Amino acid sequence: MASTAEYRLGEFDYPRGWFMIGDADELGSGPATLHFFGKDLVFYRGMSGTPHLVQAYCPHMGAHLGRNSTSYIVRDGSQVEGESIRCPFHGWRFGPNGQCNDIPYSPNFIPKAACLTTYPVVERAGIVWMWHDPEGLKPDQDLPTFAAWEKENEGWVRWLIDDYGTLPVHPIEIVDNMADFGHMGPIHGSIDNQYFDNLFEGHKLVQRFDAGHRTLTVEANDTLSLDTWYEGPAILQVDMRGTFPSHMLIAHTPIDNGTVRVWHALMVKMPDATAAQADLQTARGYQRASRDALGQDVEIWANKASCVNPMQIPADGPYGKVRLWYSQFYNPRDKAAAIQKRVEGQVVTFGKQRVVERAA
Ligand code: FES
Numbered sequence: 001m002a003s004t005a006e007y008r009l010g011e012f013d014y015p016r017g018w019f020m021i022g023d024a025d026e027l028g029s030g031p032a033t034l035h036f037f038g039k040d041l042v043f044y045r046g047m048s049g050t051p052h053l054v055q056a057y058c059p060h061m062g063a064h065l066g067r068n069s070t071s072y073i074v075r076d077g078s079q080v081e082g083e084s085i086r087c088p089f090h091g092w093r094f095g096p097n098g099q100c101n102d103i104p105y106s107p108n109f110i111p112k113a114a115c116l117t118t119y120p121v122v123e124r125a126g127i128v129w130m131w132h133d134p135e136g137l138k139p140d141q142d143l144p145t146f147a148a149w150e151k152e153n154e155g156w157v158r159w160l161i162d163d164y165g166t167l168p169v170h171p172i173e174i175v176d177n178m179a180d181f182g183h184m185g186p187i188h189g190s191i192d193n194q195y196f197d198n199l200f201e202g203h204k205l206v207q208r209f210d211a212g213h214r215t216l217t218v219e220a221n222d223t224l225s226l227d228t229w230y231e232g233p234a235i236l237q238v239d240m241r242g243t244f245p246s247h248m249l250i251a252h253t254p255i256d257n258g259t260v261r262v263w264h265a266l267m268v269k270m271p272d273a274t275a276a277q278a279d280l281q282t283a284r285g286y287q288r289a290s291r292d293a294l295g296q297d298v299e300i301w302a303n304k305a306s307c308v309n310p311m312q313i314p315a316d317g318p319y320g321k322v323r324l325w326y327s328q329f330y331n332p333r334d335k336a337a338a339i340q341k342r343v344e345g346q347v348v349t350f351g352k353q354r355v356v357e358r359a360a
């Protein structure tokens with residue numbers, strides 16, 4: 001697999017943005033050992049339940065904060081105190097800002113440099129998200145709200161998380177999908193294509209696609225209408241109007257430079273008044289159909305050679321623009337506006353141009 005440098009994406013190996021790090025239920029209260037962005041990390045919850053994410057290795061002498069089962073600190077259940085976490089080796093304790101705030105055998109001296117790198121984390125829609133920034137700055141993008149999660153009283157059935165695991169592909173090849181009109185028929189069974197365009201809007205990238213579909217519609221003449229968008233480099237959402245209205249998430253997070261972990265989830269709006277009354281079996285079946293549709297892409301990604309330069313033909317979507325848009329996240333944030341300006345606008349790949357509706 002090719003690395004970020006081979007794709008010539010920018011100054012940084014890893015992008016700036018919000019990223020999924022796991023299913024909140026699966027992560028539990030931790031400490032849980034994670035590996036993203038080429039780094040070993042530890043997730044834990046403070047006693048309030050608040051999630052925290054820190055570097056895995058203790059600045060004192062390098063012990064792993066999450067990989068221990070035999071230290072008395074771990075066996076006694078005293079590793080987490082309040083919002084702080086204690087190292088299993090010599091018991092140094094680190095607060096939620098990463099700073100060491102207790103050394104059991106040194107009451108009067110704590111070195112300033114005894115500090116863990118910490119990362120902003122938010123739990124939302126059953127998922128734990130982290131902010132990653134190669135410049136170490138605060139978030140300049142909002143984490144999406146995933147509004148349907150709070151609409152069980154309107155018939156929305158919350159999603160379960162499907163984990164596709166680690167794929168040997170750079171995330172740029174997943175983002176390429178935004179311009180990929182040509183794979184819709186062969187891979188996903190789209191028929192009677194009607195419309196395909198892309199909108200480039202700052203840190204947002206939209207795809208609008210209307211067609212018939214061989215699996216996600218019921219009646220022969222039903223059209224599946226998809227509004228798909230990235231907010232930032234790694235959170236893709238889809239409003240899908242097919243047999244049922246549904247809201248899809250595809251999230252992907254770099255593991256190392258050139259590998260990525262991919263998750264899928266789908267919330268489905270059932271005709272019943274509340275999710276409690278809804279036909280859960282039907283909703284789950286619909287999520288499985290959507291998961292399997294993404295599985296068709298995943299099988300390609302899991303087995304393909306790296307594509308550093310797509311052999312683009314006129315009927316293909318705007319791969320070059322999509323890659324340029326994506327490069328904004330691999331460069332210092334003060335360069336992002338100039339990159340956005342170069343791609344801003346609409347590209348219609350198939351069908352009669354449609355007006356771009358904008359919120360007032
Ligand atoms: S290595 Fe962590 S306290 Fe010594």
Ligand SMILES: [Fe+2]
Nearest residue numbers: 177183187297
């Ligand atoms: Fe696809």
